[in-house]
Amino acid sequence: MSRLIVGPFNRVEGDLEVRLDVADGRVASAEVVSPMYRGFEQMLVGRPAMDALVVVPRICGICSVSQSVAAARALAAAAGVTPPPNGVHTTNLMLGTENAADHLSHFYLFFMPDFTRPAYAARPWFAEAERRFAALAGVQARKALAARQRWFELLGTLGGKWPHTQSIQPGGSSRAIEAAERLRLLARVREFRAFLEQELVGAPLEELLALHDEAALERWRAAAPGRGDLRLWLDIAADLGLATLGPGPGRLLGYGGFVQPDGGHAFPPGVWEDGRIVPLDLATITEDATHAWLADAPEGALHPSVGLTRPDADKPGGYTWNKAPRLAGRVVETGALARQLLAGQPLVTDFVARHGCGVAARVLARLVELARLPGLMEQALAAIVPREPFHVATRLPDEAEGCGLTEAARGALGHWLRLERGRIASWQIVAPTSWNFSPRDAAGVPGALEAALVGAPVSAGETTPVAVQHVVRSFDPCMVCTVH
Amino acid sequence: MNAPLDVLWLQSGGCGGCSMSLLCADTPDFPALLADAGLRLLWHPSLSRASGDEVTALLDEIANGRRPLDVLVVEGALLRGPNGSGRFHLLAGTGVPMISWVRRLAAQARHVVAVGSCAAWGGVTAGGANPTEACGLQYEDELAGGLLGAGFRAAGGLPVVNIAGCPTHPGWVLETLMALADGSLAAADLDALQRPRFYADQLVHHGCTRNEYYEFKASAERPSDLGCMMEHLGCKGTQAHADCNTRLWNGEGSCTRGGYACISCTEPGFQEPGHAFDSTPKLAGIPIGLPTDMPKAWFVALSSLAKSATPRRVKQNAVADHVVVPPAIRRTRK
Numbered sequence: 001m002s003r004l005i006v007g008p009f010n011r012v013e014g015d016l017e018v019r020l021d022v023a024d025g026r027v028a029s030a031e032v033v034s035p036m037y038r039g040f041e042q043m044l045v046g047r048p049a050m051d052a053l054v055v056v057p058r059i060c061g062i063c064s065v066s067q068s069v070a071a072a073r074a075l076a077a078a079a080g081v082t083p084p085p086n087g088v089h090t091t092n093l094m095l096g097t098e099n100a101a102d103h104l105s106h107f108y109l110f111f112m113p114d115f116t117r118p119a120y121a122a123r124p125w126f127a128e129a130e131r132r133f134a135a136l137a138g139v140q141a142r143k144a145l146a147a148r149q150r151w152f153e154l155l156g157t158l159g160g161k162w163p164h165t166q167s168i169q170p171g172g173s174s175r176a177i178e179a180a181e182r183l184r185l186l187a188r189v190r191e192f193r194a195f196l197e198q199e200l201v202g203a204p205l206e207e208l209l210a211l212h213d214e215a216a217l218e219r220w221r222a223a224a225p226g227r228g229d230l231r232l233w234l235d236i237a238a239d240l241g242l243a244t245l246g247p248g249p250g251r252l253l254g255y256g257g258f259v260q261p262d263g264g265h266a267f268p269p270g271v272w273e274d275g276r277i278v279p280l281d282l283a284t285i286t287e288d289a290t291h292a293w294l295a296d297a298p299e300g301a302l303h304p305s306v307g308l309t310r311p312d313a314d315k316p317g318g319y320t321w322n323k324a325p326r327l328a329g330r331v332v333e334t335g336a337l338a339r340q341l342l343a344g345q346p347l348v349t350d351f352v353a354r355h356g357c358g359v360a361a362r363v364l365a366r367l368v369e370l371a372r373l374p375g376l377m378e379q380a381l382a383a384i385v386p387r388e389p390f391h392v393a394t395r396l397p398d399e400a401e402g403c404g405l406t407e408a409a410r411g412a413l414g415h416w417l418r419l420e421r422g423r424i425a426s427w428q429i430v431a432p433t434s435w436n437f438s439p440r441d442a443a444g445v446p447g448a449l450e451a452a453l454v455g456a457p458v459s460a461g462e463t464t465p466v467a468v469q470h471v472v473r474s475f476d477p478c479m480v481c482t483v484h
Numbered sequence: 485m486n487a488p489l490d491v492l493w494l495q496s497g498g499c500g501g502c503s504m505s506l507l508c509a510d511t512p513d514f515p516a517l518l519a520d521a522g523l524r525l526l527w528h529p530s531l532s533r534a535s536g537d538e539v540t541a542l543l544d545e546i547a548n549g550r551r552p553l554d555v556l557v558v559e560g561a562l563l564r565g566p567n568g569s570g571r572f573h574l575l576a577g578t579g580v581p582m583i584s585w586v587r588r589l590a591a592q593a594r595h596v597v598a599v600g601s602c603a604a605w606g607g608v609t610a611g612g613a614n615p616t617e618a619c620g621l622q623y624e625d626e627l628a629g630g631l632l633g634a635g636f637r638a639a640g641g642l643p644v645v646n647i648a649g650c651p652t653h654p655g656w657v658l659e660t661l662m663a664l665a666d667g668s669l670a671a672a673d674l675d676a677l678q679r680p681r682f683y684a685d686q687l688v689h690h691g692c693t694r695n696e697y698y699e700f701k702a703s704a705e706r707p708s709d710l711g712c713m714m715e716h717l718g719c720k721g722t723q724a725h726a727d728c729n730t731r732l733w734n735g736e737g738s739c740t741r742g743g744y745a746c747i748s749c750t751e752p753g754f755q756e757p758g759h760a761f762d763s764t765p766k767l768a769g770i771p772i773g774l775p776t777d778m779p780k781a782w783f784v785a786l787s788s789l790a791k792s793a794t795p796r797r798v799k800q801n802a803v804a805d806h807v808v809v810p811p812a813i814r815r816t817r818k
Binding site for chain 1: 501508515530741
């Protein structure tokens, strides 16, 4: 048995260290360490409630809109307000823009550069992967960066700026969209659709979304080898066996994405468990601080509505700033894979039925979701009625509780707040990567990534094993959200 | 053409948003923009392939003086806690506090640049009771000092260059680095808080699309109203140093264009304004934070005059989310 400490683990958002015990050329056990703490849950306490709309997005520079939405929904729940339909659609457009940009950045900038490592120099696809995806040099990575820049101009109109947009309010959006702006936004969504069709998919998005199972996907891949970056990735994934690498717990959580004015969701909430979908019971969420550098509550694991965050850097047994969230005491995974399984997306469902929830399933689900987003955003733009209200006034009671849920690109994000005497008395955040990158709990059960890393191959002499990098990055972690 | 400037970019107590914002730079080819400007990213945590020991080897080489470094960029606040130990941020894979790495690397760098208000002053990370003992590279809020000390000068002669903002506009960052690359950034190009004057000598108010409402003190009362946000909604655009309304964000945006108040995020201490961000503190009905350079008596006099002269169009549109009274059409020929 040998020990590897891997870090700085980059091309993830924030700071990450992974400690590995390696035996017989495979990872035998893993500890996932979030080595940075900022204390947002502490600094929110005592502030006027609406200050959270300024502070909370600044938890994260990659999914600040998602943080905004969760905070606004928690405040809306406390106030008992419901945004008008235009406010709902505008919020969806902002979330959709950020989620799509995150998926795009993840694929082109964070995930694919690992396939340009010298370890793969002998593979048949290596030269093409390097040409397309080399860090800060690959032709496709550069095109994706340019598309991303144009794409974020949507948020210049919808939310003033990105990141740290503050237009998302409990009562809707502070930025009403005019008739001509709606058309201009539509043109931008179509431009992004064209990028995805020409460069990523190499075909109309509907062609990809019509593939109902893995066999159809394979025929589609073989019909035009190398056309579009998705097909090249499928070639690489098949060659390296990424479908079975890094399996998750097989239990996936979603809070529901693209909320509609009638309360429905384009991506429904729930828990997916070995092929079955069961309802989500929010009351069974707990956070356990046993292995975090945070003081334990006498009662043990706590529901976030009564959660505590008290740093204790010297705590015996602590190895990360992340708490261990559990659902009914069990480890769950969250992300695009959860959303697409809960939505019953046929290709993703079939792929998971055959191979389980591994590296390839996570990336495939993310790309399928990316392909679905332009259509959803076109629908949201069509539903906006200029000159109808985008916002209703919000009056917060002095004493209240609220919970705000949303889907960030990386998965289920929840905020739980309590107001006393008009000020924030408690604000607890459980981020997607808190679920995925959780440490062990009181029972010693490892978190989703910790378990997924077990069995990953480590070649002789590897100090930053490339398979480990694929597994870690397949979750698209956001560490600054995790420990906030 | 000078040799390219080697830039090492580190992140500490922040959100990564300044890096993400940088990638929104207005260009069809970001890597070409850097190369053409004479900038070479030695390592950036989001953008570089090198991971793990490849990176620690590079940092060791620089910290030990075996490899020269032109620019050390730090994004995010420096976390000195708990109790001065720096353990709130250990650089992954090293077990060593980031503040120790930054001190050693800054001592070797020709220029040191703070990207974002966290790295400049402590920023939002130093909010509330500042649980992590966060500070900036050379400031703690408006007090000189910070991690490196008030007397710190990089080898090139400049103090830490504070590109403040939460987040930073990509133009502010790129133009500062480009000026360092071509040797054109001198001490006189920095303001009293060491911010590049090309953007800090402006006010957010300049170019604000709500200026007509401001002139008439026709004020927004709720989010999504079109009126001026200074009187009721906490807007500090008349006091905040930045060019956000003349150099737009993401194509056509700014905070005020997005319908929310300027919170003065380029200024030290903005994270703890002493009042709710979304409301304007007043004394006897007069906002406390008056426009920079404006005598209070004049402000009061002009405001009351302006209010009495406000056209019906401006007054009504100020409290609506779209134009309800369009400007009158005047015949141009008699």
